[in-house]
Amino acid sequence: MTDAFSHAAAAGTLNCREAMAILWDHLDGELSPEREAAMRWHLEVCRPCLEHHRFERAFLDTVAAARDADPASPALRQRVMDALRSQGLLP
Amino acid sequence: MIEAPPSADISPEFSQAALGSLDDVHRFARSLARNKADADDLVQETYLRAFRSWRTFLPGSDVRRWLFAICRNVFLRSREREERFTPLEDEGGETLKAVEQHAAWRREGVEAAVWRLDLKAAVDRALTALQEPFRSAVVLVDLEDHSYDDASAILEVPVSTVKSRLFRGRRILQEHLMAFARDAGLPGTRHD
Numbered sequence: 001m002t003d004a005f006s007h008a009a010a011a012g013t014l015n016c017r018e019a020m021a022i023l024w025d026h027l028d029g030e031l032s033p034e035r036e037a038a039m040r041w042h043l044e045v046c047r048p049c050l051e052h053h054r055f056e057r058a059f060l061d062t063v064a065a066a067r068d069a070d071p072a073s074p075a076l077r078q079r080v081m082d083a084l085r086s087q088g089l090l091p
Numbered sequence: 092m093i094e095a096p097p098s099a100d101i102s103p104e105f106s107q108a109a110l111g112s113l114d115d116v117h118r119f120a121r122s123l124a125r126n127k128a129d130a131d132d133l134v135q136e137t138y139l140r141a142f143r144s145w146r147t148f149l150p151g152s153d154v155r156r157w158l159f160a161i162c163r164n165v166f167l168r169s170r171e172r173e174e175r176f177t178p179l180e181d182e183g184g185e186t187l188k189a190v191e192q193h194a195a196w197r198r199e200g201v202e203a204a205v206w207r208l209d210l211k212a213a214v215d216r217a218l219t220a221l222q223e224p225f226r227s228a229v230v231l232v233d234l235e236d237h238s239y240d241d242a243s244a245i246l247e248v249p250v251s252t253v254k255s256r257l258f259r260g261r262r263i264l265q266e267h268l269m270a271f272a273r274d275a276g277l278p279g280t281r282h283d
Contacts, residue, residue, distance in 0.1 A: 017187065020187055020190045021184075021187055023186055023189075023190070024186050024254075024261070028232065051197075052193055056189070056193075058206060059261070059265060060233060062210050063261075064233055064234060064236075065211065065214075066215055066218065066234065067118070070118075071117070072113050072114050072116075072117035076131050080110075080113065080138045083135050083138070084139065089139070089143065090101075090106065090142070
């Protein structure tokens, strides 16, 4: 019987469950160099985990693309400057 | 004797750096507040508080991060209620649940369908619907590209709490997107 974490008993120094438990840390660039190397090795040899990795990468890219690129309007900028001046916080 | 205005004390370098981050603060405020008027109020109040307390800013540190922290504190106070959230320390568990969820979506066929859609509007709606404290964590890390440490400083919570909120928030967003794909009735998806 297989489950979502039984693709490879041990690939490199991480098994599937261990690798997937730190998948988001890896995608966020937050792993130590040693853990990062172990993760990369695991993804090279474990296709099911690589597919999870691709899914989460696509998801994070989709969320990041939703970032609002509109700058603050000139009216808002002026409003902030006026508020600061009215409080004597800007000359 | 005429008292000098407060502005006489404020360093021009601070003013320039703080006002130079207005677009970033505005974007962050828009992601926290649910409408433009509330977001604009939030930006104005953030800058008033920042300039009143400019001496607490450490020269050489990240002014954007400092302004974001003020902005979020103003936002939370404006809601007149503090968060009542029990920190979840099991962030590895959230990640594993996401993997299991993804495997189920693959079997269902919904994963193959979702990437064929224009998801910008769906992500916007899902982010707006996402409750605090998850939304702030997702916005800071996934949209504003802050590290876990930065988000921890802005939110004034431990990194483990940032991760718990972030990972739970991501799972909720994914559920929204998959529901969107099912509602779009694409081939390969099915309603349960």
